[in-house]
Amino acid sequence: MARPTIADRYDEKIAQRMLDYSNQMPGLPAYLGVKLLRFAPGLLEAEADLVAQEATPSGNVHGGVVAGILDHITGAVVYPLIPDGHWGATTELKLNYISPITPEHLRAEASVLAITNRSAVVRAEAFQGERLVAAAQGTIAIVAPRTVVTGASA
Template identity: 30%
Template sequence: MSTAEVTAAMSGLDLMRWVQTQRTADIPSIGRLLGMRFDEVEHGRIVISLDTRPDFANPLGTVHGGIAATLLDSAMGCAVHTTLPAGVSYTTLELKVNYIRAARTDERTLTAEGTVIHTGRRTATAEGKVLDEEGKLIAHATTTCLIIGSTA
């Protein structure tokens, strides 16, 4: 049985727990590209972190807003996924990000937390925030996801 067949049979929560425990260095993904770590996985909630680096810089020399947006999209989307049964997936319909302050590129840890607000049969909503290692708010967001497959 292939990895895809095994993971397709898992609930969203089990799949996210599996991702948390796997060596993702060999799996091509946005998480591997950015060095994301799944720190906490529970039903309706995910915490993901990464360490900033100079490659994340915008022209001003701070972390590009797309890094925070990607962290938020990943944390909120994966939080939604934890609420879904096996064979059901999601995709982001809308992402609204509010940037609060710049983050530094010198190997500082950014931590994103995504929390589900509502999961219905066709859509789900979640909220998220990114904090720096001093606990300062970098950005916060909301998302709406389309549920793909049957939840009935």
């Protein structure tokens, strides 16, 4: 039996649910101003308004801000490709800072390079205007929901 392709795995309903939920999610994505814009099979487009981020003394945005954004979208892109109820956990993220990041609009894209039932390899890029400012590649573990056993004794 052939392994399912990324297009075979894609669930538009989960993608839409991710868009609806993620843009109201509290925590780090809200703090960083991350907005998920569009999913397609194995692809995610996002943006963040970095104007509210306090610049470093050199006038740039701290690299950890962009790391947080790219970590978020490399995980989020897998959700429409995995069974409902499963979740993604970053197990590795390698990041290259290519150009200084200024406190302005940031556009980011994530794409799934490979996926199995247990993990995915994802690439992400961040842009300011047409300028590539950072690139990342990560491994996302795909975790099944935990079954809680009740009434069991040790």
